[in-house]
Amino acid sequence: MSTVIPRQTKELDRVVVRFAGDSGDGMQLTGSQFTTVSSLFGNDTATLPDFPAEIRAPAGTLAGVSAFQVHISDHDILTPGDAPNVLVAMNPAALRANIGIMAAGGTVIVNSDAFDERSLDKAGYEANPLGDGSLASFTVYEVPMTSLTMEVGKEVGVKPRDAERSKNFFALGLVSWLYSRPVEPTLDWIAKRFAGRDDVREVNARAFKAGYHFGETAELFDSNYQVRPAPAEPGTYTNVTGNTALAWGLIAAAQQAKLPLFLGSYPITPASDILHELSKHKNFGVRTLQAEDEIAGIGTAIGAAFGGSLAVTTTSGPGLDLKSEALGLAVNLELPLVVVDIQRGGPSTGLPTKTEQSDLLHAMYGRHGESPVPIVAARTPSDCFGAAVEAARIAVTYRTPVILLSDGYLANGSEPWHLPDLADLPAIDAAFATEPNHTDDEGNPVFWPYERDPETGARPWAVPGTPGLEHRIGGLEKAHGSGTVSYDTMNHERMTHERADKIAGIARGIAPVEVDDPGGVGGAPVLVLGWGSTYGAIAAGVRRVRARGLAVAHAHLVHLNPFPANLGDVLRAYPTVLVPETNLGQLARLVRAEYLVDARPVSKVQGLPFRAAEIEAAVLQALGTDTSVHGDEGDVAS
Amino acid sequence: MTDVAVPITTRKDWASDQEVRWCPGCGDYSILAAIQMLLPELGVRRENTVFVSGIGCAARFPYYMNTYGMHSIHGRAPAIATGLAVTRPDLDVWVVSGDGDALSIGGNHLIHALRRNVNIKILLFNNQIYGLTKGQYSPTSEQGKVTKSTPFGSLETPFNPISVALGAEATFVARTHDMDRKHMQEMFRRAHAHRGAAIVEIYQNCNVFNDGAFNAITGRDNRADMLIPLEHGQPIRFGADGQRGVAMPADGRLQLVDVAEVGEDAVLVHDEARDDPGLAFALSRLSRGPFEPTPIGVFRDVQRPEYGDGMARQLVDAQERKGPGDLASLLASGGTWTVG
Structure with a gap:
């Protein structure tokens, strides 16, 4: 009878797990299922899938490494985490490609079966990192995932080669145990996803359970962890x-x-x-x-x-x-x-x-x-x-x-x-034209496809099939109102302005940009202006600056053209405006041109989103404060 | 759609108030007239008729029709017409294109519209020259053609539009010319009646940059000997008295023959409905250009499921299987959890 040594479960407020393996190892699937289970459990989550362009780069090479990073926490988070606390590396290449971004003192779980000479060679390791002390600053767990999964395959009667492909489920099971994730949702999901392929379903389910039980019974881990659900607004998620x-x-x-x-x-x-x-x-x-x-x-x-x-x-x-x-x-x-x-x-x-x-x-x-x-x-x-x-x-x-x-x-x-x-959800009114909207010189009702709505500047949308509104549109410049072809120079100027005014006028129908500044608009010395996917990193970086007792404001644009009507006033209310973008400063250029403000770009073009720490560092620098930013301090609560 | 009888119209009802601005003497006028005079006979409604064009002289066509229309961008009319036709199966969608528009810049869209068998009617005005840009060679210009951009003669092998269409799996392929209104109208009528993609190549004279390109075959005095009318189920014969014909000897190569010499039974019988496009393709290669006896008429007219119909059927099937879409259920379809 095996004795399960009762071990303690430690509480964590957050953890960043990175699953990494070959493109064919199913890391994206593994990571997204771990995310789903964590979400269902009530954690806040944010993910960063990071995979190569090649469908299957040569197995075992750095080029073929596919990774999935997930941040789970017991509080509201905004980014997938700057540095992983746990790396699951299915082969040497996955270890080598990811070890550099790990948080200091992090945990590394490797599939030790994959660390043979050939795989080490493919990954460019001259010595086995599991034996040369190079991982001394991490807690390393060597788990023979391939062979344990193949054992499972034997029980089901599946060829070893096919069984081996289920090793990602072993890894998922192990990490699920390590973070006290419920097993039922994943078993249900496996049953559904592999319905009709009985062998595959069975091996995957058993590999998952084997991984879970391995964590529980092998005297390898001295504790496992719990990340409690995050408080969230009541509702359905x-x-x-x-x-x-x-x-x-x-x-x-x-x-x-x-x-x-x-x-x-x-x-x-x-x-x-x-x-x-x-x-x-x-x-x-x-x-x-x-x-x-x-x-x-x-x-x-x-x-x-x-x-x-x-x-x-x-x-x-x-x-x-x-x-x-x-x-x-x-x-x-x-x-x-x-x-x-x-x-x-x-x-x-x-x-x-x-x-x-x-x-x-x-x-x-x-x-x-x-x-x-x-x-x-x-x-x-x-x-x-x-x-x-x-x-x-x-x-x-x-x-x-x-x-x-x-x-x-x-x-x-x-x-x-x-x-x-x-x-x-907002009302959207297609408001098709159904009637003539103009009278010709002889007093007959006619349809003018470019007779604009006085408020929006929009032209009528008359769809084919509507009797009496037959009209022709096209790429040639059109006469204002009537919409017939026009080469008239003054008409072209008028139509050019009508089109520009219509788009500019959209600003009248959109909400003003909101400014997150505890001191009120203009209260902080620095405004961080963002757009698009930098939102999470900026908001997290701003929280970190504030946690230091410093003031910083954040505004985030949904509408890039036209800009919200109040944007100029907002920008001019701050002596310093930083614009972090994963480009060389495109929004910065637009707002400088539009508002004559000294907006400063903060650029990153590494194919990766900003980290909160990078935003924090940029703001601290702008504030003229100590710019030393420690590794990953996580997303501090707002 | 209502059951109210289609109003009786005349050519005037189908003409817009826009002044037609092709060069005087352009073959496009006769094609426009043929369409405007045909549509009242087809029992269709102006509001359900749409002309879509790309760029080129022919592309002005929609402006002259009192229907819905779009003069779009170079080569893209088949794609735009596809989007319209598959979402609005109630409409008659015509595409007006030229040899440059359809076969050069828009070649990709043309072949895929034909392959998909979208319910659009493509009128390909082929004048073997770029007119709007003032006289460069086109993908149907003959090899050696001297133009502004080929002062030493074109090096390129021309496309044969009928061969291209057949190779692109077109279900309806026909050829006509701008000197014969009756024949044009017959081809347009047939194209309109075809459910699916139909392409009609129209030999069209550009009297400014390529005048007389088709005279050798379409000139009034030459037609009888130089045009080979294709009629379904009929022996393929031409000449004033039908004295010449097309035969396929044992080597499989089509030949022009004297009927008296080979005997009537040896003359090939045209079968436009044959599923195998091989014979239609061979007929399309019978002439190397508009200087040899050249077939006109319907090369191919076969039935294949129309693309938009298939798309609509999938929507109906999905609704029968799953019921009409429910947004709230969709948002919850990935699994949900409740807080509070």
Whole structure:
């Protein structure tokens, strides 16, 4: 009879776990399931999937390492954590690629079976790090995960080669024990996910349990840990990634507008999951078309918009390049269209699987002619839902293409989402034209496609099939009002201003930018201005500065074009404005040009989001305070 | 859609108030007239008719039609029309394009619209020249063509639009020319009646930059001997008295023959409905250019599920299977937990 030595369970307020292995090792699946279970348990969570562009880079190499980092805590957190406390490394390459970012004194759990000479060699290790003392500053647990998983496979009667593939479930089980995660949700999930593949399901479930029991019985770990649920607003929560939330937001917007949803899209990382998600929901009347190229993606969407759909195209940077001409057409047609850009590292193919915010100026100016396009940016994974609804609201209300910016970090990252009350979603009125709106010289009622709404500047949306409103639109300049082709120079100036004024006027319908400054607007000496996915890191960095007893303000933009009407006043209220962006200073350039303020860029272009510590350091430097920032102090409570 | 009878219209009802601005003598005028005179006969409504074009001389076409229309950007009309047609199956969507628009900058969209069998009717005005940009060679210009951009002659092998369309799995492929309104109208009528993607190549004279390109075959005096009318189920014969014909000897290569020599039974019978596009393709290669006897008419007319219909069916199936979409359930579909 085995004796289970009762060990203590230590309380932690937070932990950052990083699962790392080969691309084929299932680390993304393992990490996201650990996240889901932690969310269901009530922790606050934030994730950072970090994977290579290659589908399967050569096994065991540094290039093939895929990692998933998750931050779980008993309080409100904003980032996936600066430095992992625990690294699960399935092979030497995974260890080597990740050990450098570990928190001092962290825990490393390695699959010791994988540390053979060949694998060490592939990872570029001259000596086995498990034996040469190089990991002395960490607590290292060597667990023969491969062989233990293969033992499990034997029990089920599965070939060792197939059984070996379940070792990520062993790792998941072990880490689940280490952090006292409930096992039932994962067993249920395994049963569902692998339904119909009995052998696979059985091996995975058993490997998971074996990993859990290994932690419990092997006298390797002297304690395990507990991270209590985080206090949260009462309500119903789910865990959601940015791309899923964005897809759902589009469905919600179509419902609000009472329009059928159409997506024309060409697969591209990291936007494809929106196409995948929307193509599943045909029972919502969603039409998805995988076009022959990026241009046809937006082309089909423009056609659908002309026909009266809520039309969307989704892409990433290289695709936005290709869509530019059609986007200009949509500007001239003045039809509602949502263009989603999930930004990634550029230029050109750049870093397809890594995040960046470097398409802002492209979104703003990447077309010939005076071609204004509203821009909306999501700031967290769950915020992608609301940002999608807002982009659609602007598109439909103002009859204009809108660019919705997200990025790879938001797209693949996940967080708990307090589900919104659907009754609170904004009304979106498609308000199709049904009647002539003008009288010709002979007194006959006629339809003028460019007769604008005096309040919004929007032109009427008359869809084919409406008798009496037949009209022609196109890329050639149109006469104001009547919409016939016009080469008249003064008309062109007038129409150029009408288009610009319409977009600028959107500012009248959006909320002023909120400033998080405990001292009231202008109270702190430094304002940190952000947009998009830097939200979490900035908010966390600002908390850390405040925890030092220093004052700093934070404002975050949802609308990048036009800016909220009060932005100039807000910026001028602060002697120092910092603009952290994962680009070389694109928003900083825009606000400097617009408001003549000395906004200073804080740049990072490493394909990774900012860490809270980096924001903290930038603010401290601006404050002229001691800039020494200690490793990872975590997200301090607000 | 109502059951109210389609109002009786005339050509005038289908013409917009815009002044037509093609060069005097341009073949586009006769194509416009053919369409404007045909549509009243088709029993269709102006409000349910849409013309979508790209860029080029022909692309001005929608402005002259009193229907819904969009003059879009170069080469993209088939993509835009696809989005419209699949979301609005109640509409008649026509695409007006040229040899540069459809076969050069827009080649990709053309082949994929045909492959998908989207319910759009593509009128390809082929004048073998770039007109709007004032006279450069096009992807259908003959090899050796001297133009502003090829002063020493074009080096390129031209596309044969019928061959391209057949290779792209088109279900309806026809050819006509701008000198014969009746034939044009017959082709347009057939294209309109076809459920799915239809492409009609129209030999169109550009009297400014490529005048007379098709005279050798479409000129009034030349037609009988130089145009080979394709009629379904009929022996393929031409010449004033049908004295010439097309035959396929044992080597499988199509040949022009004297019917009297080979006998009537040896003349190939046209079968536009044949599933295998091989024969249609062979017919498309019969002539190397508009200087040899050239087939006109319907090369291919076969049935295949229309793309938008398939898309609509998937929506209906999904609703029958899962019920209409419920947003609250969707948001909760990944598992939820409750606080408080």
